Amino acid sequence: MSKNLEDQIRDALRPQDPPEGFAERVVLKSQAALRAETPRPRFRILWPAATVAATAALALSISIEYHSLQEQWAGRQAIQALQIASEELNTARNKVLNQ
Amino acid sequence: MLSPELFSVGESDAFAALVKKHQSMVFSIAYAALRDRSAAEEVAQDVFLELHRVLPVLDSPAHVVNWLRRAAAHRSIDRQRRQQRWWRSFWPLEQAPELAAPDAGGDVLLAEALRQLIASLPAKPRLVMILRYQEDMEATEIAEVLKMPIGTVKSHVQRSLKLLRDKLARHGEISI
Numbered sequence: 001m002s003k004n005l006e007d008q009i010r011d012a013l014r015p016q017d018p019p020e021g022f023a024e025r026v027v028l029k030s031q032a033a034l035r036a037e038t039p040r041p042r043f044r045i046l047w048p049a050a051t052v053a054a055t056a057a058l059a060l061s062i063s064i065e066y067h068s069l070q071e072q073w074a075g076r077q078a079i080q081a082l083q084i085a086s087e088e089l090n091t092a093r094n095k096v097l098n099q
Numbered sequence: 100m101l102s103p104e105l106f107s108v109g110e111s112d113a114f115a116a117l118v119k120k121h122q123s124m125v126f127s128i129a130y131a132a133l134r135d136r137s138a139a140e141e142v143a144q145d146v147f148l149e150l151h152r153v154l155p156v157l158d159s160p161a162h163v164v165n166w167l168r169r170a171a172a173h174r175s176i177d178r179q180r181r182q183q184r185w186w187r188s189f190w191p192l193e194q195a196p197e198l199a200a201p202d203a204g205g206d207v208l209l210a211e212a213l214r215q216l217i218a219s220l221p222a223k224p225r226l227v228m229i230l231r232y233q234e235d236m237e238a239t240e241i242a243e244v245l246k247m248p249i250g251t252v253k254s255h256v257q258r259s260l261k262l263l264r265d266k267l268a269r270h271g272e273i274s275i
Binding site: 004005006008009010011013014015016017018019022023024025026027029030031033034 | 111114115118119123124126127130131136139140142143146147151206209210211213214217228229231232233235260261264267
């Protein structure tokens with residue numbers, strides 16, 4: 001009696017095949033999951049290096065520009081000083097000539 | 100330890116072979132537990148994707164099979180628990196639903212009735228019955244896979260068989 005029921009249960013629970021293409025879908029998903037999990041080291045290394053290089057280039061160009069502006073400012077200051085000195089000398093010269 | 104080349108990225112053919120070898124077993128466990136082909140396929144896919152991750156730490160093909168059985172069983176139950184109201188899983192064995200179509204005979208209908216009844220069993224007895232009669236596993240193996248005492252496994256089998264016999268006899272499905 002019991003054995004008969006057990007055999008019927010075995011028949012009822014006979015293994016079934018999954019839908020067509022199941023294995024292919026699993027393999028594709030496993031490859032996609034692997035790609036998603038795998039880090040891309042080249043970009044991981046390049047990004048910080050690129051950031052450092054860009055920052056250094058920016059700092060260098062700012063520094064060059066700053067020194068250039070400083071030189072221009074110093075040059076203008078020197079010319080202005082010469083102009084003032086020249087005007088003072090002219091004034092003194094005129095005073096001497098008029099006396 | 101399984102051959103390491105099986106686990107490398109380029110060895111998808113080996114993994115595909117592994118899936119093809121065990122897909123029927125994993126899908127059938129999920130389908131017997133869930134009675135829904137679409138849900139069973141999702142569970143089976145999740146099981147194999149997880150296998151892909153844990154393969155390097157599995158010691159042998161026998162471990163792979165045991166791991167697949169355990170993962171398929173537990174994931175199927177987890178899936179069904181998420182879909183059910185929480186109190187449904189606490190139904191006593193005796194309160195499993197009656198058969199929907201009790202007035203027909205024949206092996207096909209009997210098989211369907213048995214599948215319905217087994218699917219309506221509470222989680223643990225259902226898994227025990229599936230592993231016992233679908234996978235032909237012994238009580239000791241089931242106890243190991245489901246991490247439960249062997250006495251509990253035997254008790255689940257006996258109580259489930261009695262319940263199935265009573266339900267089927269009540270509806271004239273079997274003369275056993």
